[in-house]
Amino acid sequence: MISLAGRDILHSWGKFIFTGIGLGLLIGVTLIMAGVYRGMVDDGRVLLDNSGADLWVVQKDTLGPYAESSSLPDDWWRSFASLPGVMGASNVTYLTMQVKKGERDVRAMVVGIAQDGPTAAGWPPQLVAGRHITRSHYEAVADVASGFVLGDELKIRRNFYKVVGLTRRMVSSGGDPMIFIPLKDAQEAQFLKDNDAILMQRRRTEENPIFNRPNVPGLLEAVIESQIVNHSVNAVLVRIKPGYSAEEIATSVRRWNRLTVYTRQQMEQILIGKLIATSARQIAMFLVILAVVSAAIVAFIIYTLTMDKIREIAVLKLIGTRNWTISWMILQQALVLGCLGFVVGKITATFAAPYFPKYVLLMPFDSVIGFFAVVVICILSSIVAIRMALKVDPAEAIGG
């Protein structure tokens, strides 16, 4: 017995390939959409992983430092560093802002890292080029997603920073690339206003008789000086020695100091449950709709392919082909089309993913699920076509 499905495909392979590619593009789009969703969730996870912290200490009753703004005095880290079980505590600041290079500016998350050295919490865990920051001022490590390269001079507020190192996949939960600069510079960037605002404030202070007392020389200067100095950070990242429980240390910090402390799981819940929840749900809904539409189109295409052959099916039935043989031919074609479409789709998705502005994470698990979904859809849609085919009256081949 020859393979009727095989012969049909061989005979009109152009149409088959063309249909397969079209189907593949649709499946590819669906896979990418799943990748976009996963990428969003991964952005949040990667932010937490890369900080290297086991605990986040933030201002009391805030969801900070990522979900809400939080401000702590920058010398409180010393009280945590001496707790038993704590390997290290580091100050850190986060500020999402525009970073300029020449004419271009890029939205980035500027991270201020404490000068403890490459293995402190908050420092990037690995680089893809260059070196870590060695000077305590005016050096930066940037993520490649920002488009900056080694040697670039970045302008953050009023200072210039030289890019000495590059990272990959260091992004904020919103997908903005991170730029690491020394903590003191970041504190200045975060809390120090631009020159215009400072001048305004100075003028206002000078006009205030409380601060500008003629018989207290030096008072005005002292007040102005205190206004432009900043000693706050957004959070303290705590690393815990192996063998100690994060929750225990978190509880002790919570009890003694008037602060809020989050463990890794809690931060994940905040980031993924609160910060990106709405966007993620939006994408997820779109993904579902896309999958349904894809399924419908696949079904329609297979149905149409079968209907094109209705005359041949009638003749086959008339000359005595078994129903099973006809059904198997249709089913085979549907499966081949589905597999072809999936292969094209997976390849398209993989090659298109790096071009998206935000991270697209294609997981093998999703591809496997996608494959089975495609197979199931092909089978179900061929069933409809088969029913159509079997209902054909062979008597129609014999004219009235």
Added chain:
Amino acid sequence: MKLTPKQRQSIPLIVFVLLLLTIFIFVAVRSGPLAPISVTLSTVESRTISPDLSGVGTVQARYTYKIGPVITGKIASLNVNVGERVEAGQLLGEMDAVDIAQRLQAQEAAIRSSEAVVLQATAKEDYAKSQARRYEQLILTRGTSEETLLSKRQELAIASATLSASISEMARLRAERDALLSQLKNLNLIAFADGLVAARNAEPGSTVTAGQTVIEIIDPDSLWINARFDQHSAEGLAAGLPAEITLRSRQSQTLAGSVLWVEPKADAVTEEMLAKIVFATTPTPLPSIGELAQIRLRLPALAETPTVLNAAIRTLNGQRGVWKLTQDGILFVPVVLGRTDLDGYVQVLEGLQVGDQVVLYSDKTLKADSRIHITESLTGTSR
């Protein structure tokens, strides 16, 4: 092998399918989470490093003289402007004397009156003296009574006392006049030493309180830089180290200098060590007070040790170390690190030997069982 037309017809299809399958397998194996992690390697080298220090500071004047009045008054005139050089003793300006001239006059009048009083008292004393002498002589000839002699003597005493008092009073008044005169002198704002006028804080006609600075003078040859070095990376900070100074307004120039001293008191709040850096020669034009400067201190080179770039240093389970390349893949080796220089080279005191190959850059965080793919560079051309 001769192919039938049908077989020939299906060749493009077979080629296409094979191509598709190859790409598919390639995609499945090489991308996504199944893919090996791209890394670059670096060899541990023996190197001497100079653990230079880097800090920032502001230009200050070592000696700043804040010249101002000792009493509250109005400024009458100022003779100098910002940027002018002055000499020690130069008159910089004058305060308005207000009522001092009148008070001096009053004082002079009082002195003259007291001088008259002194004359009067002198005359009275002379008379009492001559009277007392006469009666002394009279008593010898019993020409008068004891009582009269005593009262004459008393009159003499009184007259002497009155004279002393009036002389003292005159001295007092003279001293007050001198005091007023010296106050008058203080109405002159005089430069204490040679220098440069750095600020003129009030204009003639304004009222200033006692102690308020009207003119600031700095010694331009005494400019130094108040430098701050982060405590983490300030090992080796000592007086006498040669310094390279880059002023913010003159980025292309590097000026030479040295560390004058390291402040005994560090800044506990900002966690910085403080030091004073002086210029080897005073730069011209003079840098402005308050200008920011970046400092690099050259430390003597250390002995040769195995070194590695700081990008290779990773953490695993709280330990610092590097991923060493072995025959079976990668192994995490804890290391003890020494000093580091400003280009990122770190001494490895324990854990590695010269010639070991370690992972320098990697795409993702490595684990003990990660599959790696060694390449030349992780960044191609940037977009």
Added chain:
Amino acid sequence: MAKQGIIIEGLSKQYGYGDTAFLALKNVNMHVAPGEVVGLIGPSGSGKSTLLKCLGAVIDPTAGRMTLGDEVIFDGAWHVKDLRALRRDKIGFVFQAPYLIPFLDVLDNVALLPMLAGVDNTTARKQALELLTALDVQHRASAMPSQLSGGEQQRVAIARGLVNRPPVILADEPTAPLDSVRALAVIRMLNDMAKRFETAVIVVTHDEKIIPTFKRIYHIRDGVTHEEVGEGRSLN
């Protein structure tokens, strides 16, 4: 074993029930001997398609008896369980249009039938080639149907109808689209095949070009047949 050809006795077919009942066939009697080619002539609506469909086991007759070859296939009810197998093995169809499978080449179009019957591919193709040779189209065996002329396609169709050596061939207007030369060629071929393979052939037609060639003709009108002797013009 002597084959008996086609014997139809008292065949009736009723469509609908009660008031809307319509008798398409009324007590039809026909017989065709093996090797004989008879014509079935009638206007449209006369019931000839119905008769063909009954014979072809495509619809169920209402009453009567049909014998095909040596087997009674219908006697008030079907005696055969697998009608499809019956069609495949016992009846050959030739239509107005060749209805070849477009994605199979000529050889496989014909070989398909024995393959469906369970014959292995090589033997099936050998059988097919025999028929194609008999119909003088063996040189087109590896071509696709779309590459053949109308006449060649019709011959292939006939070959397909004959490849399983069925005892019966039902031909429905096989010459309608053809010109007189080709039409006569087809009829000649049918006659030759019929004699050679001892097949009983019924040709439904109203083609004036070939009617004179039949030795026996059945006329059908309003579901009733009556036999006639044909001209029996020679085909050589």
